Amino acid sequence: MSGGEYMPTCSHCHREWTYWQAFKQSFRLTKICPFCRKENYEGNxxxxxxxxxxxxxxxxxxxxxxxxxxxxxxxxxxxxxxxxTFIRPCFMKLYTKQQPYW
Ligand SMILES: [Zn+2]
Incomplete structure (x- = not known):
């Protein structure tokens, strides 16, 4: 599973994560981009x-x-x-800042 518009894209370097990269990061509150090592936050x-x-x-x-x-x-x-748990990485929206809880 790679490519496609459904995988999360780093909010810093805009590179698309693979499914397994996103899957591993989906368990973390702060998602570290495997490419640029910067922090991303999940919006949804x-x-x-x-x-x-x-x-x-x-x-x-x-x-x-x-x-x-x-x-x-x-x-x-x-x-x-x-x-x-397995579908969630496909729907992750990444932001540079933590989204406010409203
Ligand atoms: Zn990045």
């Missing part, structure tokens, strides 16, 4: 958190409405979080 971090929270709440609601066995819920949530 809070958004991602809200989406995952909504999804977890939906699972809980679905569980109480449709009587989904509780044993199903946990694997679904785990699969979602694994998927989210």
């Amino acid at each position: 971090q809070k958004q991602g958190g809200i989406y995952s929270l909504i999804l977890v709440l939906l699972f809980i609601l679905a569980n109480s409405f449709f009587d989904i066995p509780i044993a199903w819920v946990l694997p679904i949530v785990i699969i979602y979080f694994v998927l989210f």
Whole structure:
């Protein structure tokens, strides 16, 4: 997986990161560019958190409405979080400064 308009681009040197470079940096609050070693900050971090929270709440609601066995819920949530972890690098928006939390 390389190239394409979906991978994050360094806000300093504007070079595109590869998927694995972005993946490694997605676990860090401050993302160090593998090319210029400068710090980048993620812009849509809070958004991602809200989406995952909504999804977890939906699972809980679905569980109480449709009587989904509780044993199903946990694997679904785990699969979602694994998927989210792997998809997240593709949606990272990098900024030179930390974005304000509004
Ligand atoms: Zn850079």
